[in-house]
Amino acid sequence: MRRVAILGVGLTEVKEHWDKSLRKLFVEAATAALKDAGLDVNQLDAMYVANMSSGYLQGQEHLGSLLSTWLGAKGIPACKIEAACASGGVAFHQAFLAVASGLYDYVLVGGVEKMSDAITSDILTALMMADDQDYIAPTGVTFVGLNALVYRYYMAKYRVRQEDIALMAVHDHEYAANNPYAQFRNRITLDQVLSSPLVADPIHLLESSPIGDGAAALILGPLERSKGEVVVEVAGSSVATDNLSLQLREDITTMYATIKASREAYRMAKVEPKDVDVIEMHDAFTILGVINLEDLGFAEKGKGVELIKEGEIEIGGKVPSNLFGGLKARGHPVGATGLYQLIEVVWQLRGEAGKNQVEGAEIGLAQNVGGVGSTVSVNILRRVK
Amino acid sequence: MGVPSVPRVWREIKYKYNLIGSKCVKCGKACYPPLTVCPYCGGKEVREVKLPERGKVISYTIIRYAPRGFEKLVPYVVALIELVDGTRLISQLTDVEPEEVSIGMEVEAVFRRLREQGNSGIIEYGLKFRPLRR
Numbered sequence: 001m002r003r004v005a006i007l008g009v010g011l012t013e014v015k016e017h018w019d020k021s022l023r024k025l026f027v028e029a030a031t032a033a034l035k036d037a038g039l040d041v042n043q044l045d046a047m048y049v050a051n052m053s054s055g056y057l058q059g060q061e062h063l064g065s066l067l068s069t070w071l072g073a074k075g076i077p078a079c080k081i082e083a084a085c086a087s088g089g090v091a092f093h094q095a096f097l098a099v100a101s102g103l104y105d106y107v108l109v110g111g112v113e114k115m116s117d118a119i120t121s122d123i124l125t126a127l128m129m130a131d132d133q134d135y136i137a138p139t140g141v142t143f144v145g146l147n148a149l150v151y152r153y154y155m156a157k158y159r160v161r162q163e164d165i166a167l168m169a170v171h172d173h174e175y176a177a178n179n180p181y182a183q184f185r186n187r188i189t190l191d192q193v194l195s196s197p198l199v200a201d202p203i204h205l206l207e208s209s210p211i212g213d214g215a216a217a218l219i220l221g222p223l224e225r226s227k228g229e230v231v232v233e234v235a236g237s238s239v240a241t242d243n244l245s246l247q248l249r250e251d252i253t254t255m256y257a258t259i260k261a262s263r264e265a266y267r268m269a270k271v272e273p274k275d276v277d278v279i280e281m282h283d284a285f286t287i288l289g290v291i292n293l294e295d296l297g298f299a300e301k302g303k304g305v306e307l308i309k310e311g312e313i314e315i316g317g318k319v320p321s322n323l324f325g326g327l328k329a330r331g332h333p334v335g336a337t338g339l340y341q342l343i344e345v346v347w348q349l350r351g352e353a354g355k356n357q358v359e360g361a362e363i364g365l366a367q368n369v370g371g372v373g374s375t376v377s378v379n380i381l382r383r384v385k
Numbered sequence: 386m387g388v389p390s391v392p393r394v395w396r397e398i399k400y401k402y403n404l405i406g407s408k409c410v411k412c413g414k415a416c417y418p419p420l421t422v423c424p425y426c427g428g429k430e431v432r433e434v435k436l437p438e439r440g441k442v443i444s445y446t447i448i449r450y451a452p453r454g455f456e457k458l459v460p461y462v463v464a465l466i467e468l469v470d471g472t473r474l475i476s477q478l479t480d481v482e483p484e485e486v487s488i489g490m491e492v493e494a495v496f497r498r499l500r501e502q503g504n505s506g507i508i509e510y511g512l513k514f515r516p517l518r519r
């Protein structure tokens with residue numbers, strides 16, 4: 001396998017883009033990534049599009065051909081990669097494999113999701129398509145409802161208080177304030193989180209990632225051809241799945257797919273959790289942030305909130321986490337989210353993170369979750385010069 | 386949900402109306418819905434089995450914003466239930482107020498209308514669970 005580097009990144013702000021279509025958002029991010037990499041679109045060898053719900057929300061499939069047409073990448077091999085909310089991280093893994101194999105040199109992986117055109121019940125229906133449509137959807141449960149089942153069970157099993165778990169949302173908003181691409185840049189208090197309306201008990205509105213539009217793209221290429229003062233290598237890349245539905249899991253508070261994918265990525269990168277300088281993890285709901293910290297190997301089961309309460313996920317802590325707002329405040333344009341995370345890690349390793357910079361960050365990790373832990377991708381990036 | 390479809394609902398009736406799961410010959414664990422392999426030990430020899438219709442709530446949520454087709458029911462309770470044989474399933478609870486539900490509550494299966502597939506689609510039936518009546 002060849003060593004693979006990230007040559008360029010590009011993204012749009014996450015928000016309700018009333019004036020931009022799915023294709024316009026994608027082209028904006030992809031064009032910015034090409035410019036950052038110093039490449040022309042004609043130099044691309046392949047393109048992967050990460051997206052979850054274009055089929056249901058836009059009635060549009062065949063994104064590979066559609067978006068290569070609008071990007072002007074004539075003739076390029078291109079297709080959509082779908083793995084629910086983990087589409088971005090999984091598509092990145094495919095792009096990594098394509099370059100590592102030696103078959104393609106320059107590969108664009110771009111994620112896009114256009115949600116704001118749909119009404120809430122349609123968005124809830126679309127997101128619920130991450131789970132079993134024959135056996136789970138007919139119960140009327142929503143995707144947030146499935147996470148709520150995990151949340152309540154977790155609190156009972158480990159005797160952890162909601163006011164500690166909900167701190168994750170306060171943390172996210174704190175850092176999004178310095179992220180010009182974030183959907184919500186306002187600070188919030190724990191009181192505001194816990195007094196916000198319940199969406200699916202015990203999950204409050206301000207514990208949930210918002211609905212928004214966005215696109216993010218990265219250009220991957222062979223490490224030996226990367227130029228510039230800083231080179232960011234893909235040091236480890238892994239994807240794992242678990243039994244799709246919660247009812248087929250023996251312990252719903254542990255995400256086996258996170259454990260499996262992260263251990264494989266650590267092994268590939270030859271690092272341990274303690275070596276990681278910064279992480280972006282998939283806290284679509286506050287409880288997921290806590291569980292992710294545990295399953296990625298930074299805390300024992302039931303102890304994830306201790307890291308949050310003791311400031312260990314802040315800059316200067318043991319595991320600086322979600323320093324651009326996480327899913328709660330940067331936003332969660334579903335299929336693009338995993339790529340936003342990776343771009344944020346690239347900024348850290350390049351020293352371009354501004355006020356949110358972890359000084360000297362060398363190794364960063366991005367974890368992207370689809371379904372309730374049904375698919376997890378873990379990618380580890382390393383600054384090599 | 387996908388497009389309205391009669392055969393798609395019809396072919397699952399046996400399992401949905403009668404609560405038929407699968408049981409692994411190797412490890413003895415059952416699961417719902419029935420799979421052709423064991424999701425726990427990977428065992429390839431499984432048998433269809435009638436699951437018990439009683440269990441207890443091990444976690445629950447109150448749905449306040451519903452997906453398409455369930456809007457009229459809010460607020461409603463969806464629970465993760467452990468049947469008396471240890472098999473778990475997710476089901477909507479019925480015949481109960483949300484504030485009456487608690488972890489450990491004993492429940493039993495009951496046949497109910499689940500949803501309508503839009504104006505032109507069929508009406509889907511299946512099981513919900515209600516507080517156990519002694």
Ligand SMILES: [Zn+2]
Pocket residue numbers: 409410411412413414423424425426427428
């Ligand atoms: Zn088995």
